[in-house]
Amino acid sequence: MAKPKAGAGGAKPGSGSAAPAPAPGDDGGEIEMGDDAGSGSGSGSASGEGEIDMGAEDTPKEGDLNADLAADGGDGTDKPVKGDAPAPKLGDYQLSWRDIVTVIRKPFLKLKRTELRAMAGTTMNDNIVRHYAFGGELSYYLTDVLAIGLEGQYYQHQFREPFDLVARQARRLPTVNQYNFSGALNFHYVPVYGKFAVLDKKIVTWEVAFTAGIGALQSEVVPRDKRFGAFKSILISPNVGADMRFFLFKSLTINAGIRDYIFVDKFEPVNRSESMYPTADEAKAHADTSLINNVMFQLSVSLWLPTTFEYHTFR
Amino acid sequence: MNKHLITTLSVGLALQFAVSATPAFADDNAEPPAAAPARKPNKLDGQPAVRNRLLLVKGRAELTPLFESTINADFRHIVGGGAKLEYHFSDMFSVGVVGVFSTSIDTGLVKKIVPTLPMDHDPTKPREPTRTEFTQHLNSMPIHGAAYVSLTPWYGKLAAFSKAFVNFDFYFQAGVSFAQLKSSCDASICSDQHPGETTTNAAGDPVPPDDNPNNDAPLNNGARVGLYLAGGIHVFLKDFIALDLGVRDYAFSDNPSGADFNADLAVKKEDSRFLSHLFVGFGVSIMLPAKAKRTR
Numbered sequence: 029m030a031k032p033k034a035g036a037g038g039a040k041p042g043s044g045s046a047a048p049a050p051a052p053g054d055d056g057g058e059i060e061m062g063d064d065a066g067s068g069s070g071s072g073s074a075s076g077e078g079e080i081d082m083g084a085e086d087t088p089k090e091g092d093l094n095a096d097l098a099a100d101g102g103d104g105t106d107k108p109v110k111g112d113a114p115a116p117k118l119g120d121y122q123l124s125w126r127d128i129v130t131v132i133r134k135p136f137l138k139l140k141r142t143e144l145r146a147m148a149g150t151t152m153n154d155n156i157v158r159h160y161a162f163g164g165e166l167s168y169y170l171t172d173v174l175a176i177g178l179e180g181q182y183y184q185h186q187f188r189e190p191f192d193l194v195a196r197q198a199r200r201l202p203t204v205n206q207y208n209f210s211g212a213l214n215f216h217y218v219p220v221y222g223k224f225a226v227l228d229k230k231i232v233t234w235e236v237a238f239t240a241g242i243g244a245l246q247s248e249v250v251p252r253d254k255r256f257g258a259f260k261s262i263l264i265s266p267n268v269g270a271d272m273r274f275f276l277f278k279s280l281t282i283n284a285g286i287r288d289y290i291f292v293d294k295f296e297p298v299n300r301s302e303s304m305y306p307t308a309d310e311a312k313a314h315a316d317t318s319l320i321n322n323v324m325f326q327l328s329v330s331l332w333l334p335t336t337f338e339y340h341t342f343r
Numbered sequence: 344m345n346k347h348l349i350t351t352l353s354v355g356l357a358l359q360f361a362v363s364a365t366p367a368f369a370d371d372n373a374e375p376p377a378a379a380p381a382r383k384p385n386k387l388d389g390q391p392a393v394r395n396r397l398l399l400v401k402g403r404a405e406l407t408p409l410f411e412s413t414i415n416a417d418f419r420h421i422v423g424g425g426a427k428l429e430y431h432f433s434d435m436f437s438v439g440v441v442g443v444f445s446t447s448i449d450t451g452l453v454k455k456i457v458p459t460l461p462m463d464h465d466p467t468k469p470r471e472p473t474r475t476e477f478t479q480h481l482n483s484m485p486i487h488g489a490a491y492v493s494l495t496p497w498y499g500k501l502a503a504f505s506k507a508f509v510n511f512d513f514y515f516q517a518g519v520s521f522a523q524l525k526s527s528c529d530a531s532i533c534s535d536q537h538p539g540e541t542t543t544n545a546a547g548d549p550v551p552p553d554d555n556p557n558n559d560a561p562l563n564n565g566a567r568v569g570l571y572l573a574g575g576i577h578v579f580l581k582d583f584i585a586l587d588l589g590v591r592d593y594a595f596s597d598n599p600s601g602a603d604f605n606a607d608l609a610v611k612k613e614d615s616r617f618l619s620h621l622f623v624g625f626g627v628s629i630m631l632p633a634k635a636k637r638t639r
Binding site: 152153154155156189190193194196197198199200202219220221222223224225226227228229230231232234236 | 391392393414415416417418434435450452456459460468470471472477496497498499500501502503504511512513556600602603604606
C-alpha cells in the first residue's frame with residue numbers, strides 16, 4: 029500500500045472511512061467524490077478500496093518550481109461536486125473541502141527575502157552615443173509586492189554611426205556627454221503577476237514590477253576639441269521603469285525591463301574655443317544644460333536569499 | 344480440438360503475462376532487486392499544461408488597426424497608422440501582412456544641426472552643406488509593411504492589481520519587408536549629373552569630378568525589399584478583442600541622410616547599406632469569428 033505524500037493534499041493514510049477533520053470554517057460536510065479515480069484537484073488519486081495513492085515518489089525537489097506546480101495541479105478530471113451527495117459508505121475514502129485545490133498558491137514568495145540582482149543594460153533613445161551599463165541591485169521585500177533597493181551601475185560608451193556621419197557630412201561635431209557611474213535608491217511595486225505556457229508543455233510564472241527611485245549619476249563631457257579639458261558633473265537622477273520577472277527556481281529569476289533615468293545634464297558650451305572657456309572649470313561654469321531622458325533596456329539575473337521559503341497560509 | 348488448443352494457448356499466454364508482470368519482490372520473502380525501482384509515472388506526465396483553455400487565436404482571423412513609430416531614428420521619425428491582417432492556422436502558427444502609411448518628423452539631431460548650417464554656400468567651406476541641401480537629401484518612408492509567418496509559443500494569464508484577470512500571448516514574426524522611400528531634391532540643388540565621374544566638356548577635354556557630394560542626387564528613394572522581424576504581445580480584453588503591443592524591425596538597404604557615407608566625395612548606390620528600421624507599434628486586434636472555442 030502506498031503511503032500518502034507528505035503535504036500533498038492533507039489526506040490521512042489508512043483505510044476505512046476515517047475522513048480528515050473539517051478545517052476551521054468548513055461546514056463540516058464531506059464530499060462524495062464518486063467512483064472517479066483521481067477526483068479532486070490535488071495530486072492524490074484514489075487507488076483501490078480505502079487507499080489513496082498520493083504519489084510519494086513525486087515529492088517536489090527543493091527549489092523546483094515546476095515540480096511544485098505539478099504537485100498543486102489536478103489531473104484534469106475536475107467535476108462539480110454536489111453538496112447534498114449521499115452519505116458515504118463504510119470503506120469509502122473521503123476527502124474534505126480542504127483537500128481540493130481550486131486556485132493554486134503563488135509558486136514564489138518574496139516576502140522578507142533579499143534579491144541580489146546582476147544586470148546589464150543599453151541605451152534605447154540616443155542616436156549619437158550608446159551606453160552599456162553593468163551593475164547590480166540589492167533589494168529587500170517588505171511585503172510580497174513592495175520592495176526597497178539600492179542599485180549601482182558602471183557605464184561604457186560607444187559612438188553610433190551618426191556621430192561620424194554628422195561630422196563628415198554636415199561638418200558639425202556633436203556635443204556629447206558620457207556617463208561614468210550611477211547609483212539610486214529604488215522602490216518597487218508588483219501589481220501584475222501571471223503565468224504562461226511555453227509550447228503548451230511548460231508553465232512559467234512571471235510578474236511585472238514598477239520602479240521609481242532617486243539617485244545620482246556622474247556625467248562627463250567628451251570635448252569636441254581634444255585640446256580642451258573635460259569636466260565631470262554629479263547629477264541628481266530620478267528614475268522610473270517597469271520590469272518583467274520570470275521565475276525559474278525558488279532562488280533564481282531572470283528579468284527584462286525598461287528604465288528611464290531623468291536628469292539635467294551639463295554640456296560643453298557650443299562656442300568654446302581657445303579664447304573662450306578653455307579650461308574645464310570655465311566651461312563647466314558656462315555649461316549648456318538640457319533635460320535628458322536616458323532610457324535603458326536592462327536584462328538581469330536575480331539570486332534570492334534565503335534560497336527557499338515557507339508558506340504560512342493554507343494551500 | 345482447435346477450441347481446446349486455443350483455450351490452452353490462451354491460458355498459457357495469460358499465465359506468462361501474469362508471471363512477467365509480477366514484480367520480483369511480490370513475495371515477502373524474496374529479496375528486492377539491487378536496482379532501485381523505476382519512478383512511478385506521474386499521472387500528469389504527457390498531459391497538456393492547460394486544460395479547458397480558450398483557443399483565442401486558433402482558426403480565427405485577426406484584424407488590427409495599428410499605430411507605429413520608429414524607435415531611435417537618426418534623422419527622421421516615421422510615424423503612421425495602418426493595419427495588420429493575420430490568419431491563425433493553429434494555436435501557434437499564423438501568417439499575415441501588415442501595412443502602414445506614415446509621415447516624417449525631424450529628430451532632435453536634425454533640429455540641432457539645421458540652424459547651424461548656412462543658408463547659402465560659403466566658398467571658403469565647400470564641403471559644408473546649406474540648410475536646403477541637408478534637408479532635401481533626407482528621405483522619408485510614406486509606406487512600409489511586411490508579409491510574415493508568426494509563431495505564438497507562449498500564452499497565459501495575468502492578474503493586474505488583483506482585479507483584472509486577462510489572457511495574453513507572446514508572438515514572434517519573421518518575413519519579408521517592403522518600403523517606399525521618398526526624397527525630393529530640386530534639380531537646382533542636386534545638379535551634378537555625374538557624381539564622382541570624370542566627364543568631358545564640349546571641347547572634349549576631361550572634367551574631373553567636383554568632389555562635392557552636397558549637389559549629388561541622394562539616391563535614397565524608391566521601393567525597397569528586405570527582412571522583417573518582430574515580436575509582441577496580445578492582451579485579451581475580451582474573447583474577441585486584444586491589445587497588440589509589438590516591436591517590429593523592417594530591415595532593408597537605405598541611406599537616410601542621402602549624403603556621402605563611404606567618404607568617396609560622391610553620393611552613389613554604394614552609400615546605401617542594410618539598415619534596421621525599428622518601430623514600436625500599438626493596435627487593437629479584432630478576432631473573427633468573435634466566439635472562441637475551448638480545448639478539452
